Amino acid sequence: KTQMFSLVEKRPTQVLKKRSSISDNGVFSREEDDNLQVQVGYVYDENLVRHASKVSNIKGRALVVQKLIESYDLLRNTIILKPTPATSEELCSFHSSDYIEYLKEINTKYTPEDDVTLEYGIGYDCPPLDGIFDYCCAIGGGTLTAAKALNKGEVDVAINWFGGWHHAQRDEADGFCYVNDAVLGILELRKCFNYVIYVDLDVHHGNGVEAGFERTHKVMTLSLHQYESGFYPGTGSTADVGTGVGQYHSVNVPLHEGIGDKHYCNVFDQVWYKVVDSFEFDAVVIQCGADGLSGDPLGGFNLTQEAYGHCVRKILMESKPTLILGGGGYNIANTSRCWAYLTSLVVGCELDSDIPEHDFFSMYGPSYELAITPSNRKDTNTKEYVDGILKEIEDNLTHLFTA
Ligand SMILES: CC1(C)CN(C2CCCC2)C(=O)N1c1ccccc1/C=C/C(=O)NO
Numbered sequence: 001k002t003q004m005f006s007l008v009e010k011r012p013t014q015v016l017k018k019r020s021s022i023s024d025n026g027v028f029s030r031e032e033d034d035n036l037q038v039q040v041g042y043v044y045d046e047n048l049v050r051h052a053s054k055v056s057n058i059k060g061r062a063l064v065v066q067k068l069i070e071s072y073d074l075l076r077n078t079i080i081l082k083p084t085p086a087t088s089e090e091l092c093s094f095h096s097s098d099y100i101e102y103l104k105e106i107n108t109k110y111t112p113e114d115d116v117t118l119e120y121g122i123g124y125d126c127p128p129l130d131g132i133f134d135y136c137c138a139i140g141g142g143t144l145t146a147a148k149a150l151n152k153g154e155v156d157v158a159i160n161w162f163g164g165w166h167h168a169q170r171d172e173a174d175g176f177c178y179v180n181d182a183v184l185g186i187l188e189l190r191k192c193f194n195y196v197i198y199v200d201l202d203v204h205h206g207n208g209v210e211a212g213f214e215r216t217h218k219v220m221t222l223s224l225h226q227y228e229s230g231f232y233p234g235t236g237s238t239a240d241v242g243t244g245v246g247q248y249h250s251v252n253v254p255l256h257e258g259i260g261d262k263h264y265c266n267v268f269d270q271v272w273y274k275v276v277d278s279f280e281f282d283a284v285v286i287q288c289g290a291d292g293l294s295g296d297p298l299g300g301f302n303l304t305q306e307a308y309g310h311c312v313r314k315i316l317m318e319s320k321p322t323l324i325l326g327g328g329g330y331n332i333a334n335t336s337r338c339w340a341y342l343t344s345l346v347v348g349c350e351l352d353s354d355i356p357e358h359d360f361f362s363m364y365g366p367s368y369e370l371a372i373t374p375s376n377r378k379d380t381n382t383k384e385y386v387d388g389i390l391k392e393i394e395d396n397l398t399h400l401f402t403a
């Protein structure tokens, strides 16, 4: 039986209401115990951190994230989910067998230093990794382990900060993503949950996940991202709505650079309200790529962890089994700040505004504070532009009402 949970939004910490279980007639029955925290699973082991550190553009990020979360003692009331590497068969539930066979073949043949333009997207944006196949099994396995724990009802929310690689396509690596663990996780959840919604908060369009589900109405993908000419990956306009029975089940919110917390949260709320009304989902996956944060070298958006927290909190209010993933994020200290903050929000405890003393304390200078300060950059998202895209999104989603 899948235990459900319900959240009551209380500031500042998330005091989560008692667990309720679905009684026979499917209606929530409230157990009469006192407030039980929602059961949170947290994917971690050293092998996964070692693999996650392999990709050069976020070298060492996995360990810095982990150490900050540990320094705040956030894992004491979570269930640590030790990941099992994915098997080839599991990777092939989304990826083509020739792509996976190719990764096996080149597993220890190349290293990032090899300046080769290989097949299957390996070599340009996605340099060959030493142990590239083992890397994909570890990364894919992390998210699959989380999804399986949600399927078994062991946890209500599962967090995997080492996943969220949303650009990988069925038969090629793309955008520094070699395996699309988000797609694998959604496919796993679909074994137990009929309808799944995927929400992508990364500054880049979640093109690989959208492509994976654009022809089905069982999975809705919602992506908020920067959308400018020449900005990677270049997909994700409002006109991009999915096809066939999947039509109107891909929702895109293309934004221009400079958007800050207040505006972003306002846009999210307006879209989320319509999405919840048009698509009844049984489980949720949220990709929290932190490259939208102020201070990210990509520099596109001007967000702080407050924007990410607002969206995650809003989504958790639906009280559905939820899988939370990482993704991009190239300012390693700010990415760690953001994901530690989100972890605290999910487990329902407050964080001290001063970064605790720990191995990587020096990375948080000069403020040594948890808060990320936004810059005073111009938000180029005019009211006219935003109202226009919200209207298009609303018009698209009304097709689901009438369906
Ligand atoms: C190589 C990295 C990943 C790093 N990077 C920045 C950050 C720091 C200096 C350049 C990029 O733009 N990258 C990319 C290059 C080509 C294609 C995609 C990406 C990023 C994808 C992504 O984050 N998706 O969520």
Ligand SMILES: [Zn+2]
Pocket: 202, 203, 204, 289, 291, 327, 328, 329
């Ligand atoms: Zn990104």
